[in-house]
Amino acid sequence: MSTQAWNYPEVGGDLVNVVVSEEQIRQRLSEMAARIDEDYAGQEVLLIGVLKGAAMVMSDLMRHLRSDVSMDWMAVSSYGKGTKSSGVVRILKDLDTDLTGRHVLIVEDIIDSGLTLSWLIENLRSRGPASLEIATLLRKPEAAKVEVDVRYLGFDIANEFVVGYGLDYAERYRQLPFVAVLAPHVYGG
Ligand SMILES: O=P(O)(O)OC[C@H]1O[C@H](OP(=O)(O)OP(=O)(O)O)[C@H](O)[C@@H]1O
Ligand code: HPA
Secondary structure, rough: OOOOHHHHHOOOEEEEEEOOHHHHHHHHHHHHHHHHHHOOOOEEEEEEEEEEEOOHHHHHHHHHHOOOEEEEEEEEEEOOOOOOOOOOEEEOOOOOOOOOOOOOEEEEEEOOOOOOHHHHHHHOOOOOOEEEEEEEEEEHHHOOOOOOOOEEEEOOOOOOOEEEOOOOOOOOOOOOOOOOEOHHHHOOO
């Protein structure tokens, strides 16, 4: 286990290995932000964060942006307490913003099966945005059940259940500043 986990004695033993370090995240988000700034130059962009997992990505990505941005949040859930998507996406909190004519960028922590985002894209597209793109820190290509077109990607990772940097298992581990594989014994895998 990476030395970073030693700082988390309460949960470090539940982790197998770090897949993306704090430094790698910082570096990649700043590169993604530079591309977003370039692409949206002169336009106002509405960032839509998908709660709760995207909370850290959103706040750290935003810090790097120089564009004219505003922010809104949607809460959806398809995982509940497990490690597999139920495939049924529920809106727990809807947007406060009218999307008509807006340039919208969805900000996600992870695309796993792709079910959440493919559902969300369809839902948001029906609200009439001028454009709709996706930024995600992580993607698991081997887990895809539906293909999702990602404009800004942080890292492709292996098909293992990960936690940290916003990602949880049963609401735990979100606070870790890195992304790590969760030991299967934690979830009985
Ligand atoms: O590609 P998928 O297989 O659909 O998985 C991705 C989704 O799963 C997680 O959310 P979750 O439903 O666990 O809610 P949370 O963000 O509140 O943890 C994550 O934040 C994504 O929104
Ligand atoms: O690997 C994962 N970890 C935590 N939450 C998730 N939601 C989809 N995939 C994951």
